[in-house]
Amino acid sequence: MKFKIEKPNFLKAKTVALTMSALLSFNYASSQKITKNVKDAPVFSNFTYKGNDNIYNENPLKPDEFYTPILQGCYPDPSITRKGEDYYLVNSSFSMFPGVPIFTSKDLVNWKQIGHVLDRPSQLLVEKSGVSHGIYAPDIKYNKNNDTFYMITTQFAGGIGNMVVKTKDPAKGWSEVQKLNFDGIDPSLFFDDDGKAYVVHNDAPPKGTELYNGHRVIKIWDYDLEKDQIVAGSDKIIVNGGVDLSQKPIWIEGPHIYKKNGKYYLMCAEGGTGDWHSEVVFVSNSPKGPFIPAANNPILTQRYFPKDRKNKMDWTGHADLVETPDGKYYGVFLGIRPNEKNRVNSGRETFMLPVDWSGEFPVFENGLVPLKPKLKLPNGVTNQTGQNGFFPNGNFTFSDPLNKPNLDYRWIAMRGPREEFVSVSKDGTKVIPFENNVKALAPISALFHRQQHSSFDASVTMKYKPKSEKDLAGITCYQSERFNYVLGITKKDKDFYAVLERTEKGNSTIIASEKLPSYTAIQLQVIAKGDEYTFAYSLDGKNYKNIGGTVSGDILSTNVAGGFTGSLIGLYSTSSNDIKP
Structure with missing residues (x-):
């Protein structure tokens, strides 16, 4: 069956999300009850994640090549900017905490994470948010006129909506949130040569003019740099519907404005974030239009190719461009690598292609043919993937003893700060349980690592003796609070048990339960081979015993679970266990 994501009604969803968040958001620390006897909390150590996707085994790198996606796993909606020789890239993070991962590079190939833009509870009010609420489509821009970086985004939580933060140095923290006075989603900033600033974004068409489901417009506002606010009454619709309104284009969104040779180019996503996704471009003599679409639209898409093609990469769109110091262009964009059952467990990832802008309009090189996993290195660049602190890609192994004073940036929490429930020592990381479990619409005691391959092996050592049947700790494969697996250790009477639970649409089923010596x-171990997942445990660190047989990864895919995130692997504990042996 052909799968296509239907974008939700964002106006309705936004109103509900913001109202509920405003009513339910309150101080993180005061809202979470931590188990008093923290010395009995589980201690995790020696985490290992190893990817083993066929596409990389079959396409080894040559010395002059690098892989795309450049960021594997749930790193969607990329935006990129440059100051001098330094590039900066950000991604959507939804209800993950901290929010908006930020990476830097000097060559567009080797990327190093320098932290998160939203790393304080005052900036990120997602405590009661569903896993696909929170932060959508961040845009990062450097304004050379005032030597300042801006990150503008939509936060579907805490009564915030559209917002902006800024900094002089992305590695040294960002300002508090400035709420912006307009509706819609996907805001982006544009700084003109004359010092003027503008915001463009997706919005609903004027009331009473909506022609079909998915009909949206692109709107522009003047932006006051002194007040960090749009100028009231300056808004103007610059695109209605998309490239050709007569064709009923859906979900024109993710807009960015660029200036080249005195002309203004508006680039947007069109077609929704599923298998009809694309990128389109328009041109104008003024930032406020009128904008004329290019005749060769779309300039990036994968929608025209056989669905059963080998090593499929799909759903490409939501792009952003950056110019190199020598005048070349590259584009980053989201895409997916589905497994053999066309499921999207690793989520939407950050891809890259060179962009040819020798003509009037930019064109993604090989962006209109089936994507290949490898690109040629820019001249003079050495691929240092996984070395010297640079992010790995391809089939890589990530090992973490979990005993370093500062946790790796790849470890994130859900809906609240990691610091509320972790304690790191030389023996490992203690995950102190909250009095709620993995199915709660609340912060949970779990450290998450993104699933970054269709086929992978993840394992961790855990020291833990639960005190009662209400105590459980282990690992979770987590798509959301309503779709997840839990392999945990709990207690019944005087005995300890390993249990495996599957939760689908919020309904839980115990797949297996085994008494432990x-x-x-x-x-604890989870192995995925495409859609097939197996869970196991070992008492000697060598011989693993399967529990529950082979289970389907279906519930870990956005095809089944909905939403916009990828699956996460969590080191988890709770004092409100409801999985009974």
Whole structure:
């Protein structure tokens, strides 16, 4: 069956989300009850994640090549900017905490994470948000006129809506949130050569003029740099519907304005973020239009190719461009790599292509043919993937003893700060349980690592002896609070048990339960081979025993679970366990 994501009614969704968040948001620390006897909390150590996707085994890199996607796993909606020789890239983070991961590079190939833009509870009010609420489509821009970086986005939480933060140095923290006075989503800033600033964004058409489901407009406002606010009454619709309104284009969104040779170019996503996704471009002599679409639209898409093609990469769109110091262009964009059952467990990822802008309009090189996994390195660049602190890609192994004073930036929490429930020592990381479990619409005691491959092996050592049937700790494969697996250790009477639970649409089923012999530490493991997942445990660190047989990864895919995130692998504990052996 052909799968297509239907974008939700964002005006309705936004109103509901913001109202509920405003009513329910309150201080993180005061809202979470932590188990009093923290010395009994599980201690996790020696986490290992190893990817094993065929596409990389079959396409080894040559010395002059690098892989795309450049960021694997749930790193969607990329935006990029440059100051001098330094590039900066950000992604959507939804209800993950901290929010908006930020990376830097000097060559567009080797990327290093320098933190998160939204790393304080005062900036990110997602405590009661569903997993696909929170931060949508961040845009990062450097304004050379005042030597300042801006990150503008939509936060579907805490009564915030559209917002902006700024900094002089992206590595040294960002300002508090400035709420912006307009509706819609996907805002982007444009700084003109004359010092003027503008905001463009997706919005609903004027009331009473909506022609069909998915009919949207692109709107522009003047932006006051002194007040960090749009200028009231300056708004103007610059695109109605999309490239050709007569064809009923859906979900024109993710707009960015660029200036080249005195002309203004508006680039947008069109077609929704599923298998009809694309990127289109318009031109004008003024930032306020009129904007004329290019005759060769779309300039990037994968929608015209056989659905059963090998090593499929799909859903491409939501792009952003950057110019190199020598006048060349590259584009970053989201895409997916579905598994053999066309499921999207690793989520929407950050891809890259060179862009040819030798003609009037930019064109993604090989963006209108089936994507290949490899690109040629820019001249003079050495691929340092996974070395010297640079982010890995391809089939890589990430190992973390979990005993370093500062956790790796790849470890994130859900809806609240990691600091509320973790304690790191030389023995590992203690995950102190909250009095809610993985199915709660609330912060949960879990450290998450993104699933970055269709096929992977993840394992961790856990020292833990639950005190009662209400205590459980282990690993979770988590698509959302309503779709997840949990492999945990709990207690019944005087005995310890390993249990495996599947939760689909909020309804939980215990797949397996096994009584454990005496143990000191236990190793927990999950292996995925495409859509097939297996869970296991070991009491000696060598011999693993499967529990529950082979289970489907269906509920870990956005095809089944909905939403916009990818699956996460969590180190999890709770004092409100409801999985009974």
